[in-house]
Amino acid sequence: MTDDQGSPAPTVRSRALAAGITEERLQMHFDRGAVLLDGVPVADLDTPAPAGTSRVNFGGQ
Structure with a gap:
């Protein structure tokens, strides 16, 4: 059974953090256009x- 009101899809940010990338490092890559x-x-x-x-x-x- 599926839940139409399930949790929202993960975001680029949440997937990066789950992969062990720190918020600071993610922001650095984002600022360089490297995400x-x-x-x-x-x-x-x-x-x-x-x-x-x-x-x-x-x-x-």
Whole structure:
């Protein structure tokens, strides 16, 4: 059974933090334009990034 009112999709920020990237380091990469979602530069760290459907890259990695 699915829950239509389930928790919101993870964001670029939440996935980065869950991967062990500190908020400061994430902001540094973001300021350089080095945070990518499916190969596209991220304009907002709170952009939805559902697990398994998007690839998030930080600092060119």
